[in-house]
Amino acid sequence: EAQVTQNPRYLITVTGKKLTVTCSQNMNHEYMSWYRQDPGLGLRQIYYSMNVEVTDKGDVPEGYKVSRKEKRNFPLILESPSPNQTSLYFCASSLGTAYNSPLHFGNGTRLTVT
Amino acid sequence: GDSVTQMEGPVTLSEEAFLTINCTYTATGYPSLFWYVQYPGEGLQLLLKATKADDKGSNKGFEATYRKETTSFHLEKGSVQVSDSAVYFCALSDRLAGNNRKLIWGLGTSLAVNP
Numbered sequence: 001e002a003q004v005t006q007n008p009r010y011l012i013t014v015t016g017k018k019l020t021v022t023c024s025q026n027m028n029h030e031y032m033s034w035y036r037q038d039p040g041l042g043l044r045q046i047y048y049s050m051n052v053e054v055t056d057k058g059d060v061p062e063g064y065k066v067s068r069k070e071k072r073n074f075p076l077i078l079e080s081p082s083p084n085q086t087s088l089y090f091c092a093s094s095l096g097t098a099y100n101s102p103l104h105f106g107n108g109t110r111l112t113v114t
Numbered sequence: 115g116d117s118v119t120q121m122e123g124p125v126t127l128s129e130e131a132f133l134t135i136n137c138t139y140t141a142t143g144y145p146s147l148f149w150y151v152q153y154p155g156e157g158l159q160l161l162l163k164a165t166k167a168d169d170k171g172s173n174k175g176f177e178a179t180y181r182k183e184t185t186s187f188h189l190e191k192g193s194v195q196v197s198d199s200a201v202y203f204c205a206l207s208d209r210l211a212g213n214n215r216k217l218i219w220g221l222g223t224s225l226a227v228n229p
Contacts, residue, residue: 004157031215043203043219058216090157094215102148103215105157 006106023091031094032074120220137204145206
């Protein structure tokens with residue numbers, strides 16, 4: 001089944017403790033992206049990647065890192081999480097970079113930083 | 115910059131009622147328009163899309179027509195079911211955004227359908 005898989009689904013951590021949220025897609029998609037979803041703010045892009053070893057900042061990259069060593073994986077790294085990073089995170093992928101190519105989303109990771 | 119405005123929710127309807135969720139946009143380029151749906155506890159799924167003016171996207175009984183003259187992309191369904199209860203997001207992807215497939219999102223409209 002074609003899908004985007006995120007892990008974990010839920011994560012509670014403390015300020016400053018490094019964490020990684022994994023994202024993997026099995027559709028051979030070139031494009032991958034991370035979003036965060038917050039009440040009243042909607043979805044905002046954190047980082048995106050157009051292919052292996054090619055990543056770039058989205059709208060809200062501060063406090064996050066990503067890597068794209070393999071085409072299928074696009075982990076999101078929080079080196080020193082803070083409470084303002086408490087949010088619902090989504091990974092998404094797309095077949096190409098065509099502007100009308102739909103995004104496929106994972107089921108989300110709900111992160112709480114205390 | 116580009117933006118998407120959706121009607122605020124929540125919207126509560128009885129089963130078999132007619133649904134309209136309004137969406138208007140501003141864009142400097144030539145956007146594609148999308149409706150995504152988010153069921154409880156799940157990620158967003160593409161519901162329908164339209165890539166140019168006057169296109170009509172449709173799926174699962176939902177329809178939306180790309181109206182360039184009114185910069186709108188309203189979502190409609192003639193007869194909603196309880197299983198349609200979800201949050202609906204309108205979004206645009208602008209050709210001028212280049213290779214970044216970033217979507218500009220509305221804030222979402224929550225729909226609850228009662229039996």
